[in-house]
Amino acid sequence: MFELHQVGKNTYYINYPVKVGVYRVRDDEVYLIDSGNDKSAGRRILKKVLEENGWTLRGIINTHSNADHIGGNAYLQQQTKCRIFTTGVEAAFTNYPILEPSFLYGGYPFKEFRDKFLLAQPSDAEDIANPDFPGELEIIPLPGHFFDMIGIRTPDDIVFLGDCVSSQAVLERYHICFIYDIAGYLETLDKVESMEAALFIPSHTEAVEDIRPLVKINREKVHEVTSKILRLLQRPMSFEILLKHLFTEFDISMTYDQYALIGNTVRSYLAWLKDTGKIEASFEENVMIWRVKEDLR
Secondary structure (H helix, E strand, O other), rough: OOEEOOOOOOOEEEEEOOOEEEEEEOOOOOEOOOOOEEEEEHHHHHHHHHHHHEEEEEEOOOOOOOOHOOHHHHHHHHHHHHHEEHHHHHHHHHHOOOOOHHHHHHOOOOOOHHOOOOOOOOOOOEEEOOOOOOOOEEEEEEEOOOOEEEEEEEOOEEEEEOOOOOOHHHHOOOOOOOOOOHHHHHHHHHHOOOOOOOEEOOOOOOOOOOHHHHHHHHHHHHHHHHHHHHHOOOEEEEEEHHHHHHHHHHHOOOOOHHHHHHHHHHHHHHHHHHOOOOOEEEOOOEEEEEOOHHHHH
């Protein structure tokens, strides 16, 4: 699966496990929106899309810095000397990608966390505030999934959404999809639900004209996970025991990657629920124990 689809006068996307946007600023010059998950993706983009269409790569715009979105950066930048633009914290993670597995693991990541799925190669990224960023592209802040994630609207009214929604199939399989900031994510879903566009292109599912049904499914899954956590915490337990119960009840197989991604997300749920006064934490025999607040049981 590696096909170039034209969806506007100057807007295209590459149908790949992580969709890569292409915006043509001139007949022979383009920007990419994300770059695929690894060097191989970058090489295929260069050979099968750029060279076959006679396009010069002026730059890459990363919606966020997860390894599957910046994995082709280093190869493409080395081969074409293109510039890379992204936002705030995402630029730091793109320049120093060891930050992603370190953040997910919570310390120096052992070797199973330093694979290409979590650790991209470094590339030289600049902030989108740079005056050389293509001004005809609208930047849409979409925080929640990751620190400073953005979407991009092209002049063809095509909106690239990054990872702010997951597919129904993924939600039914994994239930707990990676989210950094639960409150920010829900606010972003509200924002996306009210948006209009000729076409919406999420990174990991099909392009759609109406994004609202998919937003609804993602919001409902957040509330389902929240309800399950609150039910489980009627009985006080540590984070590790809570994680075990969630994996068991959702029938998820524990792997290093799932431990990092889902474990990190469950911690984000706990932070959100504590900050909103629904749960509390205390230390018992030097173990942090989580529970629903007594007046809410």
